[in-house]
Amino acid sequence: MTSHVDVVVIGGGQAGLAAGYHLRRLGLDFVILDAQPMSGGAWRHAWDSLHLFSPAAYSSLPGRLMPPQAGEKYPDAQHVVEYLADYETRYELPIERPVLVEGVHRDGPLLRVQTDSGSWRARAVISATGTWWRPFIPAAAGRMAFRGDQLHTMEYRSHRDFAGKRVIVIGGGNSGAQIAADLAYDTELTWVTQREPRFLADDIDGRALFDAATARRRALDKGRSDTGGVASLGDIVAVPSVREARDAGLLKAQPMFKRLTATGVEWADGTTAEADAIVWCTGFRPALSHLAPLGLRGPGGHIPTVGTRSLVEPRLHLLGYGDWTGPASATLIGVGRPAREAGREIAALLAAVRTGN
Known part of the structure; x- marks a missing residue:
């Protein structure tokens, strides 16, 4: 037809x-x-x-x-x-x-x-x-060797699914921070980010982000220098759940690891972290x-x-x-x-x- x-x-x-x-x-x-x-x-x-x-x-x-x-x-x-x-x-x-x-x-x-x-x-x-x-997961060394559960942001539902488990959350954007905050209280959490997390000021929300994105596009359209847009303000909006976990000292990020192992991850200095599950908040x-x-x-x-x-x-x-x-x-x-x-x-x-x- x-x-x-x-x-x-x-x-x-x-x-x-x-x-x-x-x-x-x-x-x-x-x-x-x-x-x-x-x-x-x-x-x-x-x-x-x-x-x-x-x-x-x-x-x-x-x-x-x-x-x-x-x-x-x-x-x-x-x-x-x-x-x-x-x-x-x-x-x-x-x-x-x-x-x-x-x-x-x-x-x-x-x-x-x-x-x-x-x-x-x-x-x-x-x-x-x-x-x-169309979720994106980067090609990480040893990813296929890990024997625990691996899931992407789009598959994550609730901290209740991981209570009492060791969980590694990968990603320093809003999804990574919110899911890490969700898991911070009843799991053994390791939060891994590519660079040090950049939290926006607590009084900044989506209104300011929209204004920043609009100003950047207008500047570029008129041939002016790049204002940096949202990226110039930070990476993570401090919504209440994120702010609470951060202020409680539960959102302390670790740098990106060198490789995954059968039971977790390993950093370049030989330090390891064990995990039952990995959540890829990688966009x-x-x-x-x-x-x-x-x-x-x-x-x-x-x-x-x-x-x-x-x-x-x-x-x-x-x-x-x-x-x-x-x-x-x-x-x-x-x-x-x-x-x-x-x-x-x-x-x-x-x-x-x-x-x-």
């Missing part, structure tokens, strides 16, 4: 919903294809103790403020899931799920989106699949395998863009993958502006096609 629309949005998480909001306002004919069986995107799969970096009002998608969560300054992941479910219902966004997109192909004047349940032909495509579905990569048929990847696997628009394939926009597709576009508060810009560019493209210009 083949269906036709003006625009196909691939991904029904926060970026896909923001795109849908603006496409709806522009009066375009579109569909959102989501591989997940239920709303909520990656937030539905987050660990139990995960909280946002910002208050609810500063973590909102366009058009609809996130309501506060009772008893919480920073909402938890389940609150975000409920907000996203309400958002797509409120704006009657046309979402098909579960639909797995297998590939996007050129088809004359159209793009053909092939899925596990048929194909869609469209004049434009927005890829909004995010990064959660993610953009989930873009569905775009492989278009042959867009440049040096280092990066897809060159102007704003959100592919430089090589102007009918394609990429949304929500980080600063390279819009300042802070991988965040709830940051994705709205690039989603609006993508919608406007697509509307202009469709108007030009219809008038023959």
Whole structure:
């Protein structure tokens, strides 16, 4: 079966919903294809103790403020899931799920989106699949020798799964710090980071991070010197759980080890740490395998863009993958502006096609 629309949005998480909001306002004919069986995107799969970096009002998608969560300054992941479910219902966004997109192909004047349940032909495509579905684990010496459990951030759920065990958490970003803080009280924790952890000032949250990312992008766009953006402030937001564990002296990071052993890790000086489990909080990569048929990847696997628009394939926009597709576009508060810009560019493209210009 083949269906036709003006625009196909691939991904029904926060970026896909923001795109849908603006496409709806522009009066375009579109569909959102989501591989997940239920709303909520990656937030539905987050660990139990995960909280946002910002208050609810500063973590909102366009058009609809996130309501506060009772008893919480920073909402938890389940609150975000409920907000996203309400958002797509409120704006009657046309979402098909579960639909797995297998590939996007050129088809004359159209793009053909092939899925596990048929194909869609469209004049434009927005890829909004995010990064959660493509975890990154570095090639570490001896990794295959370790006999304990190894899991990535995306597989971690709760400290209760590791009570009384020896756990090594690898990673000095927000995920590493939050998961280390979660495990600090009832496990024998070793926290390993590539460099000394850099905690942001306690009064800095996602609002300041969004402002810093936006200022950096504006400076670069105007040819000014790089402000450093979020990286200039630090690596770790001191959310309450992290702050409490840090102040209790439970978040003392060790430098990166030399290799893994069968029973733990070993540092260059011969020091060792035993472990029952290792949690790799080492980040993610953009989930873009569905775009492989278009042959867009440049040096280092990066897809060159102007704003959100592919430089090589102007009918394609990429949304929500980080600063390279819009300042802070991988965040709830940051994705709205690039989603609006993508919608406007697509509307202009469709108007030009219809008038023959």
